[in-house]
Amino acid sequence: MSKRSQAAQRLRPLWDELRAGDPQAVHEARKLTRRAQAELRVAEAGGKTERAWRDLRRAAAPLRDHDVAGGHLRDALVELSVPEETLAYFDRIWADRRAALLAGTTWPGRPPAFDLSRGWKGRARRLVQKDGRKLRREGEAALASGDPEQWHAWRKRLKRYRYTLALLEEVPPALTGTLEALGRLQDAEVVLGLLHADPDLLRYERARLIAREEVARQAAREQVRELFPALAAQLSEPDRQAQEQAGA
Template sequence: MTKHSQAARRLKVLWDDLRAGDPGAVHAARKLTRRAQAELRVAEAGRQTERAWRDLRRAAAPLRDHDVAGGHLREALTELGVPADTLAYFDRTWAERRAALLAGTVWPGRPRGFDLASGWKGRARRLARQDGRKLQDSGEVALASHEAELWHAWRKRLKRYRYTLDLLGEVPAVVTDTLEALGRFQDAEVVLGLLHADPELLRYERARLIAREEVARHAAQRQVRELFPALAAQLTAPD
């Protein structure tokens, strides 16, 4: 029995808002590209459709990263008790940076809809089993390393596993909890990258902001390590 792609259907509703740069639509579209990645593995949509979804994910990434980083920075500035005029200045300059990013964004054409071919559930179960074994091994490697790229690559593969499970009906809490912690780790990496790359960005608060994100990064890593035994049991569990 075939099934029509949920990602493509939902994207159609978001499309105009996405192209206008609406933050909520950008966030939702990024998530849909990850769902589509899982769906495409059990579909017969062709490489052109796969490339279209990949291109959309890459186009939306800078705006989404900017929005996430801005949220963390503003929250930090509020916690640090900066004056109201500093917050106002941040809001104005961050909005200007976003407007420039949006102006430079080249949106690809909207990816076409596709069907999950007959037998997709069986393929999804097999892929989830294969993913689980590989994710346990790559997770052990990432958690033993201080290389952020290894953590980021593992997070991307775990996302795909999460959406494959979602296709089949239910995602265990340990998977979503681990992804949430990995997401905070990656957000800290993005914010730290911005602060280190631009010494003039919030220069009077820069040292305290860097310290806060370093704390957040280490806390997220600690949480992932604490969750990993339960996650590993899920990844290697029989159907």
């Protein structure tokens, strides 16, 4: 039987706040676009609906990235015990940057909605099995590489897998923990990119901020490496179950 999209249902009450640029609404909407991406793979909703969610994700992304980077930078400044005037300066320039981003944001005209069509559970199970096999290989390649883009691409596909799996069962801690570590890794990459791209941004604290994010980046990668054996086992589980059923 068909099923209503949870992402679409949760987005609707946020819509006015989202279009006004509320940070929490932006955060929630960005997460919901990832959930919708997984749902759409089993929904057979059509290209128009897929494009609407893609456009929403692209609209929310710059604001959310700005908010996350700003949170990390401000926490770092507090941790480094900078003067109050430095914090006030940062708050002012970061608010101005956000206002400019929001002014340039074009939101979709209305919240997109769709249903998951009949047979969605079977499609979701097949995707979980197929994705797990591929993600295990991609994870091994990412861990052997120093390329941030490779780690980020793996993270995005792993997030999609997480929401596909969540349609069927509880998401295991090995997966959520790995995604949290990968999220901190990506946040560090974004902050470092900002600091390296703009030498005038917080110039007097720049060296200490860069050092802090480099430490965070390395720690996040090490955490992913520690979690990977358990994650690999989880990603292999659908294949193992299928083999057991075939041999029964």
